[in-house]
Amino acid sequence: MRERVWLGRCPDYDGEALFEKISGAFEALGVYDSIKPGMTVVLKPNLIQSSKPQAAICTHPAFTQAVGKCVQRAGGKVLIAESPGGPYSPAVMKAFFRNCGYTDMAESCGFSLYTDCKSREVSLPEGERCRRVSIVEPFLERDFLIDLPKLKTHCMVGYSGAVKNMFGAVPGLQKPELHCRFPEKEDFSKALVDICAFLRPDFSLMDGVWAMEGDGPTGGLRRDIGFIGASRSPYALDVCMAGLLGFPEGSLPMLAESARRGLGPKSFTETELLGESPEGLQVADFKRARASSTDFIDRLPGFLRPAAKKLSTPYPRVQKKGCVGCGKCAESCPQKAISMEGGRAVISYKACIRCFCCHEMCPRHVVGVKRLGLFQW
Structure with missing residues (x-):
């Protein structure tokens, strides 16, 4: 059975229009039926760096807000959790949420922000490169996990999407430790797949309204692409979104690895596309990161x-x-x-x-x- 991927145009972060668009993705992929009243639904945005929404470094707070409102419509309780790449402490996370525009948004909507910063080490029984890793607790205890990546390039692995976003579940400065354990791009990509396969996000929605091209994930340039994508499979979503940006099939190690393991498709032609036609969404001149091409x-x-x-x-x-x-x-x-x-x-x-x-x-x-x-x- 082919994985389904929903695609839709969204030119800006206008609240009502954005909500209706994302609600359409929830409907099309059966997410409203999966979230039961009283469930704790963890939202995992990409907040890699303390920055304003206009920089297109982080998942836009309006995007996360619209997703959270859909969760509330289904009767779920919203908990937003993230761990950036530096020190991980309650004070740091409170500052991150505030600077990225999440604190006021969450308060106005009745969402909870996770700032306890507790984690525990777990084993990854199916991991091929990474067998043990620490994970921030809400990702282990949730009833339902929604992955909210930002559409960006990445200087090491080429592309930052739904699979890579799960790396944010590793607490703070333990991320550089994994870079040290897996310094080669191919091995690190396999470790990313190990972590994503362990966490198994239940739903993934990608913020591509404002994307980042060039030397992402933080030093590139904002590109107003104006579309979003969604899937029950983070691997299928990444394959489709990377394909729309012109990445050749098999050129991104983590997606090639997920296909090798049978976790996702090799090409977006192997998915069932819902929503808008991909022909009008392709971005042929999207600038890649200056990563190694060997x-x-x-x-x-x-x-x-x-x-x-x-x-x-x-x-x-x-x-x-x-x-x-x-x-x-x-x-x-x-x-x-x-x-x-x-x-x-x-x-x-x-x-x-x-x-x-x-x-x-x-x-x-x-x-x-x-x-x-x-x-x-």
């Missing part, structure tokens, strides 16, 4: 591949003039490859594993992504 490396003699891979892999570089010495990059670095010297961040490239955590977590966006001139394409 197709040519596989055609080189074996003895040349390690050097070619090292030369072709992009690397983070600090723009000294813009750095204010806040230390967020050093705090998030899994390899402790960043030190603060003279009030500025300095990267040790011998220790750097090119995970781009520093790029993601820099609040001033002065950690850029660079590639040797020979490999600029």
Whole structure:
């Protein structure tokens, strides 16, 4: 049986129109029938960095609000939970929710925000790379889990969507630890699939009204695409949304891995599409992140591949003039490859594993992504 994916146009975050559009996705995919009165429904937005909605870094609060209202219509209780990439504490989470526009929104709607910041270590019996990991408690105790990713590029894995968003269930600075355990893009992608397969979100809705292209997930450019997608399968949703942005089939390791395991389709042609026709939603000129493209490396003699891979892999570089010495990059670095010297961040490239955590977590966006001139394409 083909997984169903719903697609719809939504040009802005106008409250009533957005609610009606998302409610249509709930109807089409049978979600209203699945949420029973009194259920605790956990909403997992992407709040990777404390930022205003206009930056298109985080799931827009109006989008999360509309989803929460649909949950309330079905009789469910809304709990919004997230863990950003830095320190994870009640004070930090309260500030994140406030700065991202969630505190006032939740209060006005009667939603709860999770700020207890408790987690526990669990085993992933079906994990192929990641067998044990800590998970924030609401994701383990929920009655129903709704995954609310932001449509963005990603400098390490190429694309940030529904599968990648489940990585946010890992508490705070334990995320860089996983980067350290799985420094290669392919292994890290497999670990992402392990975590998503364990958490099994019941429903996924992607905020693509304002997306991010270029060097996402935090340093790219806002692109007003004006569409949203939804599915009971995070893998099918990602395959369809990535396809609309022009990513070739099999080019994203985490989606290739999910297809290999039989968790999701290889192509959006293997899904049942509901809602609007995909032809009018395709974005052929969507700018990719400057991530490593190693197709040519596989055609080189074996003895040349390690050097070619090292030369072709992009690397983070600090723009000294813009750095204010806040230390967020050093705090998030899994390899402790960043030190603060003279009030500025300095990267040790011998220790750097090119995970781009520093790029993601820099609040001033002065950690850029660079590639040797020979490999600029």
